[in-house]
Amino acid sequence: MSAIIGSKKIDFSEEQGMLLDVAREFVKDKSPGSEVRKLLESEAGFSQPVWQELVDLGWTGINLPESVGGSGLGIAALIPVIESMGKGLMGTPLVSTVLAAELIRRAGGVSEEDVLEDISGGCAATVAYLDGSDWGGANAGVTVDANGVLSGTKFMVPDAAQAMWIAVVGSNAAGDKVVALVAGSDVAAQAHESHALIDLTKRAETLDFTGVKAQRVLSGDKVTSAIRDYLLIGALLTAAEAVGSTSACLAGIVDYLKTRKQFGKLIGSFQALKHPTVDIYVGMEHARSLVYHASSEIDEGPLSVEAEVACRMAKAKASDIIQYAGDRSVQFHGGFGFTWECDSSLFIRRAAWSQQQFGDAMHHRKRLAPLLLDS
Amino acid sequence: MNATDPSLQNFQTDIDKWMSENVPKNPGFLLPLTFLEVGTEQQLDFLREWQHTLWSAGFLGMHWPTEYGGQGADPAYQGIVDKALGAHNAPIIFNTIGLNWTGPLLLDVGTEEDRQRYVKNILTGEEIWCQGFSEPDHGSDLGNVQTRAVRDGDEFIVNGSKIWTTLGNYADHMILLARTDTSTARKYDGLSFFLAPMKVDGVEARPIRKVTGEFGFNETFFTDARIPTSCLLGDEGGGWRMAMKTLEYERGVIAGQASAHSMQSIGLEDLMNAMHDFERDGAPILEDAMIRDELVKLAIEAKANSISDRRAGIPALNTDYPFGIALSNKYRHTEYARRLKMMGAHVQGAQGALFMDDDRAYMGGFWQRAYFANFGTTIGGGTTQIQANIIGEHVLGLPKS
Numbered sequence: 001m002s003a004i005i006g007s008k009k010i011d012f013s014e015e016q017g018m019l020l021d022v023a024r025e026f027v028k029d030k031s032p033g034s035e036v037r038k039l040l041e042s043e044a045g046f047s048q049p050v051w052q053e054l055v056d057l058g059w060t061g062i063n064l065p066e067s068v069g070g071s072g073l074g075i076a077a078l079i080p081v082i083e084s085m086g087k088g089l090m091g092t093p094l095v096s097t098v099l100a101a102e103l104i105r106r107a108g109g110v111s112e113e114d115v116l117e118d119i120s121g122g123c124a125a126t127v128a129y130l131d132g133s134d135w136g137g138a139n140a141g142v143t144v145d146a147n148g149v150l151s152g153t154k155f156m157v158p159d160a161a162q163a164m165w166i167a168v169v170g171s172n173a174a175g176d177k178v179v180a181l182v183a184g185s186d187v188a189a190q191a192h193e194s195h196a197l198i199d200l201t202k203r204a205e206t207l208d209f210t211g212v213k214a215q216r217v218l219s220g221d222k223v224t225s226a227i228r229d230y231l232l233i234g235a236l237l238t239a240a241e242a243v244g245s246t247s248a249c250l251a252g253i254v255d256y257l258k259t260r261k262q263f264g265k266l267i268g269s270f271q272a273l274k275h276p277t278v279d280i281y282v283g284m285e286h287a288r289s290l291v292y293h294a295s296s297e298i299d300e301g302p303l304s305v306e307a308e309v310a311c312r313m314a315k316a317k318a319s320d321i322i323q324y325a326g327d328r329s330v331q332f333h334g335g336f337g338f339t340w341e342c343d344s345s346l347f348i349r350r351a352a353w354s355q356q357q358f359g360d361a362m363h364h365r366k367r368l369a370p371l372l373l374d375s
Numbered sequence: 376m377n378a379t380d381p382s383l384q385n386f387q388t389d390i391d392k393w394m395s396e397n398v399p400k401n402p403g404f405l406l407p408l409t410f411l412e413v414g415t416e417q418q419l420d421f422l423r424e425w426q427h428t429l430w431s432a433g434f435l436g437m438h439w440p441t442e443y444g445g446q447g448a449d450p451a452y453q454g455i456v457d458k459a460l461g462a463h464n465a466p467i468i469f470n471t472i473g474l475n476w477t478g479p480l481l482l483d484v485g486t487e488e489d490r491q492r493y494v495k496n497i498l499t500g501e502e503i504w505c506q507g508f509s510e511p512d513h514g515s516d517l518g519n520v521q522t523r524a525v526r527d528g529d530e531f532i533v534n535g536s537k538i539w540t541t542l543g544n545y546a547d548h549m550i551l552l553a554r555t556d557t558s559t560a561r562k563y564d565g566l567s568f569f570l571a572p573m574k575v576d577g578v579e580a581r582p583i584r585k586v587t588g589e590f591g592f593n594e595t596f597f598t599d600a601r602i603p604t605s606c607l608l609g610d611e612g613g614g615w616r617m618a619m620k621t622l623e624y625e626r627g628v629i630a631g632q633a634s635a636h637s638m639q640s641i642g643l644e645d646l647m648n649a650m651h652d653f654e655r656d657g658a659p660i661l662e663d664a665m666i667r668d669e670l671v672k673l674a675i676e677a678k679a680n681s682i683s684d685r686r687a688g689i690p691a692l693n694t695d696y697p698f699g700i701a702l703s704n705k706y707r708h709t710e711y712a713r714r715l716k717m718m719g720a721h722v723q724g725a726q727g728a729l730f731m732d733d734d735r736a737y738m739g740g741f742w743q744r745a746y747f748a749n750f751g752t753t754i755g756g757g758t759t760q761i762q763a764n765i766i767g768e769h770v771l772g773l774p775k776s
Binding site: 003004005006008010012016017020247250254257258265266268269270271274275277278279281282285286287288289290292293313316317362365366368369372373374 | 642643644647661667668670671672674675676677678679680681682683685686689691692695696699700703706707760763764766767770771772773774775776
């Protein structure tokens with residue numbers, strides 16, 4: 001078809017199908033509502049034994065090559081897992097960890113295989129990317145001197161408290177972008193400042209890296225494209241998680257609309273509630289289609305333009321629909337929806353988190369415009 | 376049979392060649408974009424001749440049996456023809472109610488006599504069909520049909536009226552749903568289904584002028600019209616089942632249609648082409664940030680729509696709501712098309728206020744008319760709001776409204 005619509009590829013392998021089945025069951029089993037609620041209040045935000053089970057299932061290495069202990073299935077195989085976790089609002093450092101692995105794999109070389117082995121073996125990792133609130137900014141404010149010593153702080157580093165490896169995006173003396181690999185244990189306790197996040201299933205911190213010496217510093221041409229790809233894959237994984245959360249939010253709305261009576265009628269019979277719920281459903285399916293399309297367009301190498309378009313579309317659509325779903329969920333639950341106890345509070349908070357990770361819908365539409373309209 | 380079959384590939388080449396030589400050029404007047412919009416004799420004659428040309432070449436109803444005017448070919452061939460018709464921007468194949476609803480229905484459940492009598496003339500375009508389901512007072516509530524057909528010897532006497540009768544003023548026959556029994560416990564059991572003649576006394580089709588200013592459908596009045604009992608399709612009282620089957624063909628739930636080219640599709644590429652002809656703030660309109668965002672939103676929707684359609688064929692990705700994507704097809708596509716066409720009118724600046732009759736109207740008012748005409752698809756065949764009820768109730772399991 002036309003250039004503007006581009007590829008319509010959507011593949012779903014047998015491995016992905018198996019992972020989807022396994023991950024759904026795993027999340028249903030390990031992350032029931034009561035467990036989600038319990039973990040909201042905990043310091044770590046996730047269960048260490050569950051993380052270990054997930055590591056034993058090989059999920060920290062699904063995307064990594066077999067040479068470093070991974071399964072060699074690529075990002076596509078992670079999508080069903082991340083989507084399922086989103087559905088169960090399961091808190092784990094998995095997204096942060098696999099994104100760090102992707103950035104390191106793409107920016108580094110054979111000498112980084114030991115770090116990737118650590119990660120596929122279950123060491124949590126993360127990327128310190130943001131200098132402040134702007135996903136579209138340079139985010140190169142942390143400097144790395146000739147001895148590999150860092151200076152500066154990074155904002156909202158996800159799962160920083162757990163990370164054994166932190167990939168810090170910064171710049172060197174020449175002003176070129178670099179990725180400094182920092183051991184989590186090299187960052188002093190007082191350099192961690194944890195955030196009070198809107199989504200209580202998540203954890204993030206501001207980290208002051210001043211005076212920390214990197215274990216190694218990755219630089220060169222690959223770094224720029226690796227950072228770009230990290231941002232796109234991050235957007236895609238956030239979208240996958242958001243789609244899962246949206247479907248759970250939708251199920252909650254539908255359940256309420258089927259059981260709650262007002263004026264002697266089930267409220268789901270009122271079209272004022274029914275029709276917006278249908279729009280949530282249709283939007284969720286669209287976002288899900290775009291997510292699996294994007295996963296079909298990503299491979300080992302630098303992301304193609306088609307892959308970039310796909311990731312950005314998936315994130316734009318998923319951001320909008322989870323926001324709408326969470327918002328309507330609170331509203332449609334009426335007085336109960338306004339309370340902390342109602343799970344709508346979890347979804348509207350997840351929506352706010354998902355919208356702002358790796359750029360919101362407007363951020364991605366703005367970047368889609370030249371890709372789609374100016375060719 | 377699949378697309379890599381060598382005989383299909385050869386056929387693809389042949390059909391492309393045939394289309395480039397035979398698809399009629401612009402006749403100098405606006406043609407209907409859909410079968411709902413045939414409003415003048417001039418358009419009718421043109422489209423009838425075009426359909427006949429396509430059939431004579433053997434490219435219409437290719438998978439229908441040869442004894443009824445088809446080619447007895449694999450359905451894949453007609454699929455290739457339909458795609459080529461779209462790709463070559465060919466005028467529509469207008470006799471849709473015959474070709475896509477009545478024809479397959481008769482091949483499915485009709486008697487041998489019915490098939491001999493009607494099917495070939497549907498393909499050639501010699502006889503035009505219309506549909507008499509909806510009535511003025513209850514458009515979407517088909518079970519409540521009030522048009523009466525009372526048996527009188529070997530005839531039924533029909534009284535009542537039908538509305539939105541597409542092609543009704545030109546049609547030779549109507550698939551008619553009428554009430555033959557008012558005493559049944561279930562309202563559905565009193566309905567019967569007729570292959571009714573239109574050109575008889577007591578049947579009058581009055582053209583309805585549409586929001587575009589054009590004609591295309593009618594209100595059809597029956598005043599003591601007499602139709603033979605042999606016009607019954609199925610049993611007396613068995614009309615509901617036939618009507619539901621017809622709707623399955625109409626909505627594309629089951630295959631067998633003679634040609635899918637009943638509408639000329641307008642896509643994002645057409646809108647992009649229009650972009651080269653307008654400016655905003657003294658600069659090319661494609662540089663306008665607001666316009667760009669609207670176009671990107673449409674592109675996301677278009678892509679999500681078509682990838683979702685493909686995803687419907689992957690069962691493992693449809694376990695939560697197995698038929699949701701298929702059941703939301705009309706809802707998604709027709710509403711997207713409405714927004715797309717509205718945008719085609721918006722981008723024209725002051726020119727967007729001109730309509731078809733103005734010589735300065737952009738592309739003869741193509742976009743304004745396309746936007747208005749698109750309501751035929753968001754209203755006809757079950758409105759968007761009825762579709763939302765269907766999705767809400769049958770996909771999500773919400774209580775009935």
